[in-house]
Amino acid sequence: MKNHLLTLMAVLMAVICQAQEVDRQFEQLGTTLPTPNAYRTGSGAPGHAYWQQKADYLIKVELDDDKQRIKGSETITYTNHSPDRLDYLWLQLDENIKRPGADSELTSTSRIREKMSARGLERIIGKTSEHGLNIASVRNAQGKDLPFVINKTMMRIDLPKALKPGDKVTFSVDWSYNIIDRIKHGYRGGYEYFPKDGNYLYTISQWFPRMCVYDDLEGWQNKQFLGTGEFALTFGDYEVHINVPADHIVASTGELQNASEVLTPKQLELFEKSKTATEPVIIVSQAEATKKEKKRSKERKTWIYKAENVRDFAFGSSRKYIWDAMGVDIEGKKVMAMSYYPKEANPLYERYSTKTVAHTLRTYSKFTIPYPYPVAISVEASSGMEYPMICFNYGRPESDGTYSESLKYGMISVIIHEVGHNFFPMIINSDERQWAWMDEGLNTFVQYLSEQEWQRDYPSRRGPAYKIVPYMKSNKEDMCPIMTAADNVKQYGNNAYGKPAIGMNILRETVMGRELFDFAFKEYSRRWAFKHPKPQDFFRTMEDASGMDLDWFWNGWFYSVKHVDLSVENVEWFRMDSRTPDEKVAERREAYEKDVNNLSARRNDELGVPTATGQDRSLNDFYNTDYKRFAIKSSDRSRHKSFVRSLSAKEKELYENGLNYYEITFKNNNDGMVMPIILKFEYKDGSDEIVRIPAEIWRRNNRQVTKVFAREKEVASVVLDPFRETADIDENNNYFPRRNLPSRFELYKRRGGKRPNPMQSQGKKSKKSASR
Incomplete structure (x- = not known):
């Protein structure tokens, strides 16, 4: 008895667990997301009591082109808009990631391989002591030293008295550091050396002590900088004085304040001309830059830039820079699109860079908010990284000026991407570290x-x-949910870039539709421009502005590693039986005759095989002689007519419509993520039809659902997800009847050396043709 009871309990528990599992994909996120409050509302908008801090900077920096060294002094005015008293402040010292013993180095894994590059081995050996920030002093507005503690890539400044709500504090920091070879070591900022002409190209980023974010949800965002998780930064106004060799050109966040002091009269004339130009105007030509490469100035100039309401500041400096610019109209406001690049990046950058910047500003402004800053800059630096109003990109052709198609589109894509970062996160200021x-x-x-x-x-x-x-x-072990802290993400490119981006496209094209999605996405951008949004603010805004419950999508796509594998499991074909008694008998007769005239019976007749009833007549009875198997009774005809007369108009329409009914069973395989069902009916007359069913069809059973479709035409086949829009991992089971889709393999032979790009190949052919 006891064993039977345990068995029954186990069965009941299994049923309960299965029921819970079935419903889990449509579980609401209410208990997962932080509770709405006066700072962040349940609609996803900033609340009436929303606040954020402000940090204003006055920075003076000197770039030493002989020693590749930065020396700077900054004055920070920090305003406490929070309701909290702050006893200390936290600053980011991201440059310290380059110090020996940094957490990024200690926590990164490494292996010795059979063949290793010198660069790979250097990274294993570790960093040298010559890099990292040297903090010379931290002082208050009166010049008195403030106590501070450096914790690797973070610095805490202890205030003599608590900073009250609404108050501000001003303090200064003096620092210096050796600029790193970013090509050799693979960092975002640093220098690149050009041995052919002996010059440097500097991309200076994460270069000054920057205020950490203090917000309503987490307090201080002072996670250590490990290299992957990027930045959480506070908005403020900047004035930056950049002292460089006099023959350098400086590309920078912000607007140049002293153009007449640092540009030649001709450069100034061309810069003014570019503001109204419809094509990029070259302000510093390749010939001019090449001339400066050979003869270096010993004098110095200071470039002054100002930027309002930005979260960061970066600049590039080099005598190698070619510079072009053009004005772009963004909803009635003139924005300067500009590019800076060495001769090694031509002809690609001169042809495409600034026009790509302009295109990006237009399209992003259409899908988010109008670009609010006065400048957007693309700097070629054989890498890709973004900062307010300026980004560093790659795209160098071969030495003969030719380039591959992949390099061309790769360059355009990285410029779009990095300029686009002005919107995410430079304006819509999310926490990249998290x-x-x-x-x-x-x-x-x-x-x-x-x-x-x-x-x-x-x-x-x-x-x-x-x-x-x-x-x-x-392999699921090599994956993690999108909702994973940045430094812990596996397969970063797929998980941080690809999957969320494609998730947005699935929402736009398949789940929500363009009109609803675009409105909601713009609303999120508008609500959180120049603020600090969190994931729940995005999720809630997308639902609030569209009127759609998307929790099932956030659950499956963002909070799990489930894949999508829906299948057409079975198709049954039905038709209404509206035949008359005569039609039914005729069909029975036809079926009977096919049955009795089978292959064996025909051959027996042909061969004259004797039968028992043919040889012994006594075996024949009523059913062999007098039975009228297919006689039609008048009573059957009368009952049929009476039935038809009894039907209402609607019932008669259904009875006589001649529709084909297809009962289709869909399966969600291996507990995958649910998705809308997009079905293509392919009819026997060659036409087709698309049917779209919302994902909510799975809400009561996320493993298998059945639905009946009524169609006038006869269906030849059905195809699930015909446009490949749900990321279904197995397309073989998307067809009924099944179709075998081949997997291809290729025979190849290894080739040595570097293949010429198509432009080079065409050039060779042209020369040969000309010689003939």
Whole structure:
């Protein structure tokens, strides 16, 4: 008896657990997301009591081009808009990631391989003591020393008295550091050395002590900088004095304040001309830059830039810079699109860079908010990284000026992406240190929209749903949910860029539709421009502005590593039986005759095989002689007519419509993520039809659902997800009847050396043709 009871309890528990599992994909996020409050509302908008801090900077910096060294002094005015008393302040010292023993080095794994590059071995050996910030002093407004503690990439300044709500404090920091070879060591900022002409190109970023974010949800965001998780920064106004060799050109965040002092009269004339130009105007030519490479000035100049309401500041400096610019109209406001690049980046940058900047400003402004800053800059620096109003990108052709198609589109894409970061996170200021997807993923999504508006057949790497399938079908142990802290993310490119971007595209094209999605996405951008949004603010705004419950999507796509694998499991065909008694008998007769005239019976007749009833007549009875098997009774005809007369008009319509009914069973395989059902009916007459069913069809059973479709035409086949828009990892089971889709393999032979790009190949052919 006891054993039977345990068995029954186990069965009941299994049923309960199964029921819970069935409903889990449509579980609401209410208990997962932080509770709404006066700072962040349940609608996803900033609350009536929302606040954020402000940090204003006055910085003076000197770039030593002989020793590759930075020396700077900054004065920070920090305003406490929070309701809290602050006893200390936290600053980021990101440059300290380059110190020996930094957490980024200690926590990174490494292996010795059979063959290793010198660069790879140097990274294993570790950093040298010559890099990292040297803090010379921290003083208050009266010049008195303030106590401070450096904790690796963070610095705490202890205040002599608490900073009360509404008060502000001013203090100064003096510092210096040796600029690192970013090409050799692989960092975002640093210098690149050009041995052919002996010059340097500097990209100066994460270069000064910066205030950490203090907000309503987490207090101080003072996570250590490990290299992957980027930045959480406070808005403020900047005035920066950049002292460099006199023959350098400086590209910078902000607007140049003393152009007449640092530019030649001709450069100043061309810069003014560029503001109203419809094509990029070259302000510093390649010939001018090449001339400066050979003869270096020993004098110095100070470039002064100001930027309002920005979260960071970066600049580039080099005598190698070519500079071009043009004005772009963004909803009636003139914005300067500009590019700075060495001769090694031509002809690609001169042809494409500034126009790509302009295109990006237009498209992003359409999908988010109008670009609010006065400048947007692309700097070629054989890398890709973003800062307010300025970004550093790659894109160098071969030495003969030719380039591959992949390099061309790669360069355009990285410029779109990095300029696009002005919106995410420079304006819509998410916490990159915590949530990489909120800047990289959302930006990659709008990058895809921009690429597709650059050229119809643009070869976008990320965007269409099927592009993420290889990742989604990979080993789950090598994956993590999108909602994972940036430094802990596995497969960063797929998880922080690709999957969230493609998730947005699935929402836009498949789940919500463009009109609802675009309105909600713009509303999120508008609500959180120049503020600090969190994931829940995005999720809630998208639902609030669209009128759609998307919790099932956030659950499956963002909070899990589930893949999508829906299938057409079975199709049954039904038709209404509206036949008359005569039609039914005729069909029975036809079926009977086919049955009795089978192959064996025909051959027996042909061969004259004797039968028992033919040889012994006594075996024949009523059913062999007098039975009228297919006689039609008059009573059957009368009952049929009476039934038809009894039908209402609606019943008669249903009875006589001649529709085909298809009962289709869909399966969600291996506990995958649910998705809308997009079904293509292919009819026997060659036509087809698309049917779209919301994902909520799975809400009561996320494993299997059945639905009946009534169609006038006869269906030849059905196809699930015909446009490959749900990231389904197995398309073989999307067909009924099943279709075998081949997996291809290739025979190849290894080739040595570097292949010429198509431009080089065509050039060789042209020369040969000319010689003939």
